[in-house]
Amino acid sequence: MSSYSSSNILKLLIALLICGLLSTPLLGQSLFIEEAESTVVIQRDNLVRAKAEALKDAKAQVILQAVGRFLDFNSTVSLKPLLQQHFLEQPDFFIESIRVISEGNTSDLTEFTLKIETQIFRSRLLSAFRKLGLPTQEERISSRDVFLFYDADNALRQTKVLDKFLAQLQTRLRPYRIRPKVIIIENRNLTLADGLTARLDLLANKTTVNSDGTALALLELKLRLSPQPEQSQQGKLSAQLIFWSQKADIPESSRSATRVRAKLSYTSWQTEEIIPQILDKLLLEWTPVILKTLEMDQGLAEQLKLKFKGIPGPIEEQLLIKTLFQNNPRWEKLNLATISSKYLTYQALYLGKQGTILREFNAPPEAPFRITSVYWENTFLVIEVKWKEIPATLEPFLNTLLESGLVESESPEEELLQPNLKVPLRTLKQTYSLPLTSSVYDHIRHRGDSTLFRIDAPVDNETKEANNVLSLSWSRLGKTNLRPKLTLFDQDRKRIKSYRLGKKKKFKFKFKMPEGNQTFYLRIADEVGFLEDVTGSYQSFRYVLSVD
Incomplete structure (x- = not known):
C-alpha cells in the first residue's frame, strides 16, 4: 500500500509540475542571445552623443538579427518598412537585458565602437508577428490562394506598369503565404455600391472554393491617378485595398468595411520609383485586411486527444512540447491529461483543417527527436517518438x-x-x-x-x-x-x-x-x-x- 501511494504521489507531483509549465509559455525557452557591434563617427568631439548613437544602432542590429531568426532574408527585405515600424521604433520592448562586451574610441577621437550582448524576449517577438499576421519560418503553413480584383485606371493597366506592379505586390504578400489569383477589371467602373454580387459575377467560370470546401478570400485593389499622366506629369496616386466578407446574414454595406488606403504625390511619373513607394505605404496600413484574409483559412476548433509514446522523461517532454506546439498558432489549450509508464496523453484544440492534422507532426531536422509514426487509435491520435542520443561537441x-x-x-x-x-x-x-x-x-x-x-x-x-x-x-x-x-x-x-x-x-x-x-x-x-x-x-x- 505504501509503495502504491508513493508511486501515485510522485506521478501527481510530476503532473502538477508539467501542467504549470504548460499553462504559460516556457520561460526557460523564452529568451535568446544576440550580439552586435556598432561603429559611429564622433562628431565635434562629443563622445557622449557617439556612445548613445552606437548603442541605438547596436540595439537596432540585434532586433533585426532576432527578426531574421523567424523570417527569411527575402521576406525581411520586402517587408522592411513594416518591420522598421513595428520592431525598431521601440526596440527596448523586445530586449530583456544588455551587457556591454567592449567599448572604446580611436586614439584620434574620430570613431567610437561598441559591442553588446542582449537577451531577447522570444515571446514578445512572436506576439508582434501574430499581430501582423506574419507566420515564421518554423510554422508549417502552406500558401493560401485568394482572388484579387485589380481595378485601376487605364494607365496602370498597361502591360509594362501592370507586370511590375503585380510582381512587387506578390513579393510583399509572399511572406504572409498569400498567393493572389488576379482578376483584371477592364472597361467598367466597379463601385463599392455594386456590392459582393458584382464581384462574384466576375468569377462565374472559376473555382471559388479550396479543396476542403472553404471559400477563397476576395480582395480588391483600387488604384486611381489624379490627374491622368497624359494631362500632367505631376499628380497623386491613391490606393485602396478591400477585403470582401462572404459571411451570411450581414448587411451588404458591411461586406467591404475592412479596407485601407494609401496616397502618394509625385512631381513626375517614374514607374520604377512610384510602384515600390505606393506599395510600401499600403504595406504599412494593410494589416487589418491581411488578418481578415487569414481568418478565411482557419478551420473550426476541434478537441483532440493526443497520445505520445517513447518520451524518456519530463525534460525531453518539455523539449518536444515546445518544438511542436509553442510556435504553432493552430494549437490552443494544450493540457496534460494522464501520465503512464508507457505513454503520456494530452488534450488540445486544433484550429487547422481536418485533412492537415497528420502533417503537424513533422519534427525539424535539428530537433533532438524524430517522430517515427502518427496514426489514429480509437479516439486518440498516437504520436510515436524516438529520442536521438547524439551528443553535440563543445x-x-x-x-x-x-x-x-x-x-x-x-x-x-x-x-x-x-x-x-x-x-x-x-x-x-x-x-x-x-x-x-x-x-x-x-x-x-x-x-x-x-x-x-x-x-x-x-x-x-x-x-x-x-x-x-x-x-x-x-x-x-x-x-x-x-x-x-x-x-x-x-x-x-x-x-x-x-x-x-x-x-x-x-x-x-x-x-x-x-x-x-x-x-x-x-x-x-x-x-x-x-x-x-x-x-x-x-x-x-x-x-x-x-x-x-
Whole structure:
C-alpha cells in the first residue's frame, strides 16, 4: 500500500509540475542571445552623443538579427518598412537585458565602437508577428490562394506598369503565404455600391472554393491617378485595398468595411520609383485586411486527444512540447491529461483543417527527436517518438577568462579554473559530450535554462572496466540571484543525486560510478526552475566545470 501511494504521489507531483509549465509559455525557452557591434563617427568631439548613437544602432542590429531568426532574408527585405515600424521604433520592448562586451574610441577621437550582448524576449517577438499576421519560418503553413480584383485606371493597366506592379505586390504578400489569383477589371467602373454580387459575377467560370470546401478570400485593389499622366506629369496616386466578407446574414454595406488606403504625390511619373513607394505605404496600413484574409483559412476548433509514446522523461517532454506546439498558432489549450509508464496523453484544440492534422507532426531536422509514426487509435491520435542520443561537441574556449571579461582584473589567478571548452550559443540546447581532464565554460542564461553533459569514464585496458571514481569541480563566475543545482544521472538517465549550491561560488566532490556503468550525465540548472514574471539583473549565472 505504501509503495502504491508513493508511486501515485510522485506521478501527481510530476503532473502538477508539467501542467504549470504548460499553462504559460516556457520561460526557460523564452529568451535568446544576440550580439552586435556598432561603429559611429564622433562628431565635434562629443563622445557622449557617439556612445548613445552606437548603442541605438547596436540595439537596432540585434532586433533585426532576432527578426531574421523567424523570417527569411527575402521576406525581411520586402517587408522592411513594416518591420522598421513595428520592431525598431521601440526596440527596448523586445530586449530583456544588455551587457556591454567592449567599448572604446580611436586614439584620434574620430570613431567610437561598441559591442553588446542582449537577451531577447522570444515571446514578445512572436506576439508582434501574430499581430501582423506574419507566420515564421518554423510554422508549417502552406500558401493560401485568394482572388484579387485589380481595378485601376487605364494607365496602370498597361502591360509594362501592370507586370511590375503585380510582381512587387506578390513579393510583399509572399511572406504572409498569400498567393493572389488576379482578376483584371477592364472597361467598367466597379463601385463599392455594386456590392459582393458584382464581384462574384466576375468569377462565374472559376473555382471559388479550396479543396476542403472553404471559400477563397476576395480582395480588391483600387488604384486611381489624379490627374491622368497624359494631362500632367505631376499628380497623386491613391490606393485602396478591400477585403470582401462572404459571411451570411450581414448587411451588404458591411461586406467591404475592412479596407485601407494609401496616397502618394509625385512631381513626375517614374514607374520604377512610384510602384515600390505606393506599395510600401499600403504595406504599412494593410494589416487589418491581411488578418481578415487569414481568418478565411482557419478551420473550426476541434478537441483532440493526443497520445505520445517513447518520451524518456519530463525534460525531453518539455523539449518536444515546445518544438511542436509553442510556435504553432493552430494549437490552443494544450493540457496534460494522464501520465503512464508507457505513454503520456494530452488534450488540445486544433484550429487547422481536418485533412492537415497528420502533417503537424513533422519534427525539424535539428530537433533532438524524430517522430517515427502518427496514426489514429480509437479516439486518440498516437504520436510515436524516438529520442536521438547524439551528443553535440563543445566549442574551444580560445581566450582566458580575464581576456573575455568574465572575471575582474583583481581576481587571484590561482583561484581560477581556466576552461579549454565552452557550450555553444544556441536557442535549443543539446546534450554535450564532455571529455575527461577538461574544463568547460557555460552560461545559464535565465530561469529554467539548463545544460546536460554526457561524460564517459575511462576504461582500464587490463580489466576492461571503467574507473569508477571521478573528481568534479565547479566554480561560479560573478554575481547571481539564481540558485545553481547539479544533478547526476546514470547511463539510463535515472537520477542518482542532486547538489543544491545556493550562494556557493566553488564546489568540489568525488563521484563513484554505479557498477556496470561506463557513462553518466550531469545537468547544471537553476534550483528554483521556471517562474513567472521574472526580469532584472543577475537572473543568470556563468560557471566553469572540470571533470578528472
